[in-house]
Amino acid sequence: MTVHTEPSADDDVPLISNRFLYRLTAIIALLAAVTVAISLAGRWYGEHMALGGHTASPEVFSVQIGTDTIALAANTIRNREQRHSGPTERVDLYLTWPGLEGYRDDLKAQFNSITGPGHLLFLQLSQGTMTRDMSGRLGPIYSHMFEGAPLPAPHGLTMHRLRADSGYRDEVIYTAKRDGMPDYVVRCLVPVEAQLATGGDCQRDIRVGRDLSVLYRFSAAVLKDWYHIDAAISAFVEERLSGGIPGTGGNSL
Numbered sequence: 001m002t003v004h005t006e007p008s009a010d011d012d013v014p015l016i017s018n019r020f021l022y023r024l025t026a027i028i029a030l031l032a033a034v035t036v037a038i039s040l041a042g043r044w045y046g047e048h049m050a051l052g053g054h055t056a057s058p059e060v061f062s063v064q065i066g067t068d069t070i071a072l073a074a075n076t077i078r079n080r081e082q083r084h085s086g087p088t089e090r091v092d093l094y095l096t097w098p099g100l101e102g103y104r105d106d107l108k109a110q111f112n113s114i115t116g117p118g119h120l121l122f123l124q125l126s127q128g129t130m131t132r133d134m135s136g137r138l139g140p141i142y143s144h145m146f147e148g149a150p151l152p153a154p155h156g157l158t159m160h161r162l163r164a165d166s167g168y169r170d171e172v173i174y175t176a177k178r179d180g181m182p183d184y185v186v187r188c189l190v191p192v193e194a195q196l197a198t199g200g201d202c203q204r205d206i207r208v209g210r211d212l213s214v215l216y217r218f219s220a221a222v223l224k225d226w227y228h229i230d231a232a233i234s235a236f237v238e239e240r241l242s243g244g245i246p247g248t249g250g251n252s253l
Contacts (some may be wrong), residue, residue: 053080054103054111055158061085066127068209070240073101078122091125097222097229100236121218122197123233128213134205135182141183142173150175155224157184174202176226184230188220206230208237 057074062166064087069251077083078092087233095118096110103111110120132140145166153159176184188202201220208214216233 011113053078054108055080055083056104059083061089063091063125065090065125066211068127068212068241069238070209070212072240073102075104077102090124093123093125095121095123095236097218098225098232100232119219119222121229121233122200123215124215125237126213126215128207128211130213133213134185134187134209136176138183138185146173155226157223157226174223174226178204178227184226186226188223188225191220204230206234208234209241212241213236 055074059074061069061074062084062085063070063072070091072091072093074083074094076093078094082088082091094103094111100121100214101107130137131224142160145162145168146160147163148161151159151161153174157176160173160175162168162171162173171187173189174184175188178184182240186202186204191198191201199219200217202223203215203217205213205215214233214237216229218229222229
């Protein structure tokens with residue numbers, strides 16, 4: 001005998017409800033949106049990390065240091081927090097050598113180099129606190145720290161070793177005669193091997209403008225260009241003190 005059963009109400013219920021499908025679709029959409037957001041954020045963060053604080057912006061700031069006012073492009077200012085107009089105690093710059101250019105995307109490798117010296121010049125502009133710059137301190141200060149006879153050095157320089165108690169351990173001072181100008185003076189930490197040179201082996205300061213001290217550092221790898229570096233930095237700062245930025249219609253030397 002065949003037994004017939006009535007269909008149960010549960011037999012009409014789908015295995016997956018519409019409500020569940022809606023929730024699942026919403027969760028998938030949310031996850032997709034989060035994935036896109038993470039991807040975009042990661043790309044933004046990666047690009048900013050790659051810049052490492054650099055900017056290619058040519059925006060010009062009018063910076064007041066003591067009694068001097070200087071016009072500086074944003075891409076030449078090394079520190080992000082210093083990129084503004086108005087009074088400040090100091091501003092740090094970096095420039096390519098020999099081009100004296102600020103950061104650009106096509107120069108990224110030069111600005112981000114962590115191996116080798118890189119041909120960059122590092123400048124610090126501040127109000128002068130001493131009456132003499134480095135050349136002026138040669139006779140009254142540095143000459144009393146010399147030890148032994150001066151030694152001839154390449155590129156028209158003379159090397160002077162410093163006493164162990166001078167406070168400049170492992171450093172030497174190079175000097176050079178200049179026609180109609182005070183002697184050139186620079187302090188350097190000379191690398192044992194040329195490939196060990198860094199971007200700040202040598203240091204010198206000069207006075208520019210009314211009362212502006214320009215301390216600049218560069219690699220021993222470009223010490224051969226000492227004369228041109230000194231003249232170029234002085235001209236770079238003087239030009240911008242007069243209110244001019246090359247290519248903006250300002251004054252130029």
